[in-house]
Amino acid sequence: MARPTKASIDLAAFKHNYALAKSTAPNAQAVAIVKADAYGHGAVTLSKALENEADAFGVACLEEAIELREAGIKRPILLLEGFFEPSELALIQQYQLWTAVHCQQQIEAIKAQPELSQLHIWLKLDSGMHRLGFNPQDYAKAFHELSVLPQVTQMVHMTHFACADELHKGMTHKQLQACHAVLDNLPAGASFANSAATLAHSQAHQAYIRPGIMLYGADPLDEANRLSKQLRPVMTLTSKIIAVRDIEAGESVGYGERFRATKPMRIGTVAIGYADGYPRHAKDGTPVMVDGVRTQLVGRVSMDMLTVDLTPLPDAHIGSEVELWGKQVLAQEVAECSDTIPYTLFTGITRRVYKEYR
Numbered sequence: 001m002a003r004p005t006k007a008s009i010d011l012a013a014f015k016h017n018y019a020l021a022k023s024t025a026p027n028a029q030a031v032a033i034v035k036a037d038a039y040g041h042g043a044v045t046l047s048k049a050l051e052n053e054a055d056a057f058g059v060a061c062l063e064e065a066i067e068l069r070e071a072g073i074k075r076p077i078l079l080l081e082g083f084f085e086p087s088e089l090a091l092i093q094q095y096q097l098w099t100a101v102h103c104q105q106q107i108e109a110i111k112a113q114p115e116l117s118q119l120h121i122w123l124k125l126d127s128g129m130h131r132l133g134f135n136p137q138d139y140a141k142a143f144h145e146l147s148v149l150p151q152v153t154q155m156v157h158m159t160h161f162a163c164a165d166e167l168h169k170g171m172t173h174k175q176l177q178a179c180h181a182v183l184d185n186l187p188a189g190a191s192f193a194n195s196a197a198t199l200a201h202s203q204a205h206q207a208y209i210r211p212g213i214m215l216y217g218a219d220p221l222d223e224a225n226r227l228s229k230q231l232r233p234v235m236t237l238t239s240k241i242i243a244v245r246d247i248e249a250g251e252s253v254g255y256g257e258r259f260r261a262t263k264p265m266r267i268g269t270v271a272i273g274y275a276d277g278y279p280r281h282a283k284d285g286t287p288v289m290v291d292g293v294r295t296q297l298v299g300r301v302s303m304d305m306l307t308v309d310l311t312p313l314p315d316a317h318i319g320s321e322v323e324l325w326g327k328q329v330l331a332q333e334v335a336e337c338s339d340t341i342p343y344t345l346f347t348g349i350t351r352r353v354y355k356e357y358r
Contacts, residue, residue: 004240005272006354008326009041011049013217013232018050020230021198021211028205029055031078031191033212035064040277040346041216041235044071045357051075056098058210062088069095078122081132082106089113100124100158102132107145116151122158122191125182127175129162136182143186156208157183157190164196164204165220172201196220199227218331218342235346236326237278237353241290241318243269244310253307254299259284265298266310270322273304277349278324279338282306286337289323290316297337 022030032054038046047057047068056076059065061084065077082100083089086109092099093116101107102124110116123143126133134142146152159179163171176192183190189207195214197204200221213220217233245267247253252260253267268290274280278301286297288308293316299307310316325331331342338345 003271003352003354004238004242005276005352006238006356007041007349008236008238008356008358009045010232010234010236010358011046012358013234014041014046014215015050015053016232017215017217017234018053018211020227021195021209021214022053024198024202024227025193025205025209028193028207028209031056031058031208031210032215033058033080033210034068035060035080035212036347037064039213039216039343040349042355042357043068044073045355047071047073047075055208058212062091062097065097066091066095076120082124083109086112089116089119093117093119098122098156100132101142101146102134104134104138104142107142110146110149110151114151118153119151120154120156121146121152122156125157125159125179127159127178127182128171129160129175131160133159136178139182140186143188155188157186157188159190159192161192161194161197161201161204164194164201166222167200168222172197172204176201176204194220200225213343216342216346218346233325233327233330235331235349237272237324237349238326239270239272239322239324241268241308241310241316241320241322242271242305244316244318245269252299255302256300259299259307264311266314266316267298268308268310268316268320268322270306270308270324271304272322272324273302273306275303275350276353277345278306279334279340279345279348281340282334282338287329287333289328291320292328294329 034043037043058078078098098120100122124133163169191208192204193209195212198209217231219228280301298309325334335342
């Protein structure tokens with residue numbers, strides 16, 4: 001590996017965060033969400049690291065599930081979006097997957113294949129997010145339709161919260177009320193809680209929780225609480241200074257002359273850019289660490305490089321270590337300076353960034 005850009009993945013932190021999720025709901029099982037290549041961290045490696053502890057894993061689609069099965073993962077795997085074509089049902093049975101069902105067309109596809117058996121269904125209720133799921137007035141009918149099919153051996157009620165991370169909004173309470181109004185008289189366990197609800201809405205824990213972003217150490221809450229403060233960052237994105245130059249007051253740095261010095265400055269060029277996954281829209285002043293000292297981004301991020309202020313670091317040099325986010329600069333800080341969220345930072349890491357697992 002010649003180019004110094006890398007993402008260091010802390011497997012112990014990942015396991016700590018899963019254990020924290022479990023501790024919040026000791027009577028629930030926890031489905032570790034590893035969709036989107038474990039939010040850019042590497043689904044196969046992280047799932048293998050957690051397989052002895054995980055109750056189940058969650059992915060978005062069949063391709064992601066098969067990748068884990070073929071890598072040797074034996075724990076249950078849930079397809080969070082279910083299946084897209086009836087032909088996928090044979091593979092769901094072959095690979096022994098759990099699948100969400102969120103519309104009548106999926107029920108009809110199951111009915112049309114009587115040769116299927118031992119399907120484990122997570123039936124989705126639209127409790128107010130209006131993305132996927134059966135309307136409350138249609139849910140009981142769908143549940144009874146599936147529960148009498150010989151193809152189906154187990155069912156779980158499922159919903160998803162729209163605002164669980166925004167603690168002062170009442171939407172989560174309204175969604176919980178909608179769930180109880182529909183589900184309290186229907187048998188089967190339930191799964192409501194995403195990361196934010198796992199950390200902040202204990203009444204939503206039910207039989208299964210579904211921790212996602214919290215497993216990777218990013219706090220999903222708009223205001224940190226006692227639990228979320230215990231999360232440990234899993235990914236540390238680093239590179240190195242590859243050039244240093246002095247500029248005078250009035251000179252600009254980077255494309256478009258976005259940053260212009262108001263005093264003499266020392267500028268360092270770092271070997272990372274938006275083609276690696278660092279956000280192009282990061283503002284001047286976005287924090288970075290150079291040799292353990294906090295400084296800031298100056299100038300527009302380009303495809304392969306970005307520039308930082310080395311004026312407060314007289315000893316920084318070519319080869320100095322730069323942390324873009326991780327344990328010293330939180331991904332949330334970078335996200336806020338880029339008008340985005342940590343999810344997009346993690347999932348945006350591209351294949352030319354070397355991953356190192358510790």
